[in-house]
Amino acid sequence: MALRACGFIVFRRLAQSSPLPDNIEYLLLQTSYGKHHWTPPKGHVDPGEDDLTTALRETQEEAGLREEHLQVVDGFLQELCYEVRGRPKTVLYWLAELRDPKMAVTLSKEHQDYRWAKLEEACSLAQHKDLQDTLRAAQQHLDTEQGKH
Protein backbone atom coordinates (compact mmCIF):
# COMPACT_ATOMS: atom_id res chain seq x y z
CA MET A 1 0.00 0.00 0.00
CA ALA A 2 1.14 3.54 -0.72
CA LEU A 3 2.45 5.69 2.09
CA ARG A 4 0.08 8.56 2.76
CA ALA A 5 0.89 11.98 4.17
CA CYS A 6 -1.08 15.20 4.51
CA GLY A 7 -0.19 18.80 5.22
CA PHE A 8 -0.74 22.47 4.57
CA ILE A 9 0.76 24.99 2.23
CA VAL A 10 0.75 27.77 4.83
CA PHE A 11 1.10 31.33 3.59
CA ARG A 12 1.04 34.79 5.13
CA ARG A 13 0.29 38.19 3.61
CA LEU A 14 2.73 40.94 4.34
CA ALA A 15 1.37 44.01 6.10
CA GLN A 16 1.93 46.45 3.26
CA SER A 17 -0.67 46.08 0.57
CA SER A 18 1.76 45.50 -2.28
CA PRO A 19 0.21 43.62 -5.19
CA LEU A 20 0.49 39.88 -5.78
CA PRO A 21 2.81 38.01 -5.98
CA ASP A 22 4.97 40.21 -3.76
CA ASN A 23 2.81 40.24 -0.68
CA ILE A 24 2.62 36.48 -0.18
CA GLU A 25 5.14 34.26 1.60
CA TYR A 26 5.02 30.49 1.95
CA LEU A 27 6.23 28.50 4.93
CA LEU A 28 8.84 25.82 4.27
CA LEU A 29 10.56 23.66 6.87
CA GLN A 30 13.99 22.04 6.52
CA THR A 31 14.40 18.51 7.90
CA SER A 32 17.05 17.91 10.53
CA TYR A 33 17.63 14.41 9.07
CA GLY A 34 18.49 12.87 5.71
CA LYS A 35 19.32 15.34 2.94
CA HIS A 36 17.85 18.28 4.89
CA HIS A 37 15.17 18.81 2.27
CA TRP A 38 12.52 21.52 2.49
CA THR A 39 8.78 20.88 2.49
CA PRO A 40 5.64 22.49 3.84
CA PRO A 41 4.44 21.04 7.16
CA LYS A 42 3.09 17.54 6.54
CA GLY A 43 3.38 14.00 7.79
CA HIS A 44 2.11 10.48 7.78
CA VAL A 45 -1.54 9.65 8.35
CA ASP A 46 -2.02 7.67 11.58
CA PRO A 47 -4.21 4.54 11.47
CA GLY A 48 -7.89 5.55 11.51
CA GLU A 49 -7.10 9.27 11.21
CA ASP A 50 -8.80 11.34 8.51
CA ASP A 51 -6.67 13.31 6.09
CA LEU A 52 -7.56 16.84 7.19
CA THR A 53 -7.00 15.91 10.84
CA THR A 54 -3.53 14.67 9.90
CA ALA A 55 -2.76 17.90 8.06
CA LEU A 56 -3.81 19.98 11.09
CA ARG A 57 -1.99 17.75 13.60
CA GLU A 58 1.26 17.77 11.63
CA THR A 59 1.11 21.55 11.13
CA GLN A 60 0.73 21.97 14.88
CA GLU A 61 3.49 19.45 15.71
CA GLU A 62 5.98 20.70 13.14
CA ALA A 63 5.33 24.46 13.11
CA GLY A 64 3.38 25.17 16.31
CA LEU A 65 0.47 26.57 14.30
CA ARG A 66 -2.95 25.41 15.44
CA GLU A 67 -6.27 25.22 13.61
CA GLU A 68 -7.44 28.53 15.12
CA HIS A 69 -4.32 30.25 13.77
CA LEU A 70 -5.17 29.21 10.21
CA GLN A 71 -7.80 30.23 7.69
CA VAL A 72 -8.25 27.31 5.32
CA VAL A 73 -8.74 28.46 1.71
CA ASP A 74 -11.76 26.92 -0.02
CA GLY A 75 -11.41 25.00 -3.26
CA PHE A 76 -7.71 24.11 -3.08
CA LEU A 77 -6.44 20.56 -2.61
CA GLN A 78 -3.44 19.12 -4.42
CA GLU A 79 -2.33 15.50 -4.56
CA LEU A 80 1.32 14.61 -5.17
CA CYS A 81 2.51 11.08 -5.93
CA TYR A 82 6.20 10.16 -5.74
CA GLU A 83 8.41 7.28 -4.68
CA VAL A 84 10.33 7.14 -1.40
CA ARG A 85 12.88 4.34 -1.16
CA GLY A 86 11.04 2.35 -3.85
CA ARG A 87 7.60 2.78 -2.28
CA PRO A 88 4.83 4.92 -3.73
CA LYS A 89 3.83 7.86 -1.54
CA THR A 90 0.78 10.10 -1.83
CA VAL A 91 0.80 13.56 -0.26
CA LEU A 92 -2.26 15.81 0.02
CA TYR A 93 -1.82 19.54 0.57
CA TRP A 94 -4.52 21.97 1.61
CA LEU A 95 -3.91 25.73 1.52
CA ALA A 96 -4.21 27.95 4.59
CA GLU A 97 -3.45 31.55 5.50
CA LEU A 98 -1.79 32.35 8.81
CA ARG A 99 -4.33 34.73 10.38
CA ASP A 100 -1.68 36.74 12.24
CA PRO A 101 1.27 37.21 9.86
CA LYS A 102 3.53 38.09 12.81
CA MET A 103 2.87 34.86 14.63
CA ALA A 104 6.03 32.91 15.47
CA VAL A 105 6.76 29.45 14.09
CA THR A 106 7.91 26.85 16.62
CA LEU A 107 9.86 23.93 15.19
CA SER A 108 9.98 20.36 16.50
CA LYS A 109 13.12 18.20 16.54
CA GLU A 110 12.25 16.95 13.04
CA HIS A 111 13.26 20.29 11.52
CA GLN A 112 16.32 22.47 11.87
CA ASP A 113 15.22 25.60 10.05
CA TYR A 114 12.26 27.33 8.45
CA ARG A 115 11.79 30.05 5.91
CA TRP A 116 8.96 32.37 4.88
CA ALA A 117 9.67 32.58 1.16
CA LYS A 118 8.13 34.35 -1.81
CA LEU A 119 7.07 32.10 -4.67
CA GLU A 120 10.34 31.90 -6.60
CA GLU A 121 12.48 31.34 -3.51
CA ALA A 122 9.96 28.77 -2.25
CA CYS A 123 10.17 26.90 -5.57
CA SER A 124 13.93 26.98 -5.43
CA LEU A 125 13.95 25.53 -1.89
CA ALA A 126 11.31 22.94 -2.80
CA GLN A 127 13.45 21.51 -5.62
CA HIS A 128 10.97 18.83 -6.71
CA LYS A 129 8.90 19.80 -9.76
CA ASP A 130 5.66 18.40 -8.35
CA LEU A 131 6.00 20.52 -5.20
CA GLN A 132 7.00 23.57 -7.26
CA ASP A 133 3.88 23.05 -9.40
CA THR A 134 1.78 22.85 -6.22
CA LEU A 135 3.21 26.13 -4.93
CA ARG A 136 2.56 27.79 -8.30
CA ALA A 137 -0.99 26.41 -8.30
CA ALA A 138 -1.51 27.91 -4.83
CA GLN A 139 -0.30 31.30 -6.04
CA GLN A 140 -2.55 31.05 -9.09
CA HIS A 141 -5.51 30.16 -6.87
CA LEU A 142 -4.88 33.17 -4.61
CA ASP A 143 -4.38 35.43 -7.61
CA THR A 144 -7.73 34.35 -9.03
CA GLU A 145 -9.47 34.76 -5.67
CA GLN A 146 -8.03 38.27 -5.25
CA GLY A 147 -9.16 39.18 -8.76
CA LYS A 148 -12.78 38.46 -7.76
CA HIS A 149 -12.76 41.09 -4.97
Ligand SMILES: Nc1nc2c(ncn2[C@@H]2O[C@H](COP(=O)(O)OP(=O)(O)OP(=O)(O)OP(=O)(O)OC[C@H]3O[C@@H](n4cnc5c(=O)[nH]c(N)nc54)[C@H](O)[C@@H]3O)[C@@H](O)[C@H]2O)c(=O)[nH]1
Ligand atom coordinates in the same frame (compact mmCIF):
# COMPACT_ATOMS: atom_id res chain seq x y z
N1 LIG B 1 17.24 9.75 10.30
C1 LIG B 1 16.38 9.80 9.31
N2 LIG B 1 15.06 9.82 9.63
C2 LIG B 1 14.15 9.90 8.64
C3 LIG B 1 14.55 9.95 7.29
N3 LIG B 1 13.44 10.03 6.52
C4 LIG B 1 12.40 10.02 7.39
N4 LIG B 1 12.82 9.95 8.67
C5 LIG B 1 11.95 9.93 9.85
O1 LIG B 1 10.63 10.10 9.44
C6 LIG B 1 9.96 11.06 10.24
C7 LIG B 1 9.09 11.92 9.33
O2 LIG B 1 7.82 11.54 9.60
P1 LIG B 1 6.59 12.43 9.13
O3 LIG B 1 6.81 13.86 9.50
O4 LIG B 1 5.35 11.78 9.63
O5 LIG B 1 6.69 12.23 7.55
P2 LIG B 1 6.96 13.15 6.31
O6 LIG B 1 6.68 14.58 6.60
O7 LIG B 1 6.17 12.58 5.18
O8 LIG B 1 8.53 13.16 6.10
P3 LIG B 1 9.58 12.30 5.33
O9 LIG B 1 10.85 13.05 5.45
O10 LIG B 1 9.52 10.89 5.77
O11 LIG B 1 9.10 12.32 3.83
P4 LIG B 1 9.27 13.31 2.56
O12 LIG B 1 9.32 14.74 2.96
O13 LIG B 1 8.20 12.90 1.60
O14 LIG B 1 10.72 12.96 1.99
C8 LIG B 1 11.10 11.69 1.55
C9 LIG B 1 11.89 11.80 0.27
O15 LIG B 1 11.08 12.31 -0.77
C10 LIG B 1 11.61 13.51 -1.31
N5 LIG B 1 10.56 14.51 -1.40
C11 LIG B 1 10.11 15.28 -0.39
N6 LIG B 1 9.10 16.08 -0.81
C12 LIG B 1 8.89 15.79 -2.11
C13 LIG B 1 7.97 16.30 -3.07
O16 LIG B 1 7.14 17.17 -2.80
N7 LIG B 1 8.06 15.75 -4.30
C14 LIG B 1 8.94 14.77 -4.64
N8 LIG B 1 8.92 14.29 -5.89
N9 LIG B 1 9.84 14.29 -3.75
C15 LIG B 1 9.81 14.79 -2.49
C16 LIG B 1 12.66 13.99 -0.33
O17 LIG B 1 13.68 14.69 -0.99
C17 LIG B 1 13.10 12.75 0.36
O18 LIG B 1 14.18 12.17 -0.32
C18 LIG B 1 11.06 11.87 10.89
O19 LIG B 1 10.76 12.13 12.22
C19 LIG B 1 12.26 11.01 10.83
O20 LIG B 1 12.40 10.40 12.08
C20 LIG B 1 15.95 9.91 6.97
O21 LIG B 1 16.37 9.99 5.80
N10 LIG B 1 16.81 9.83 8.01
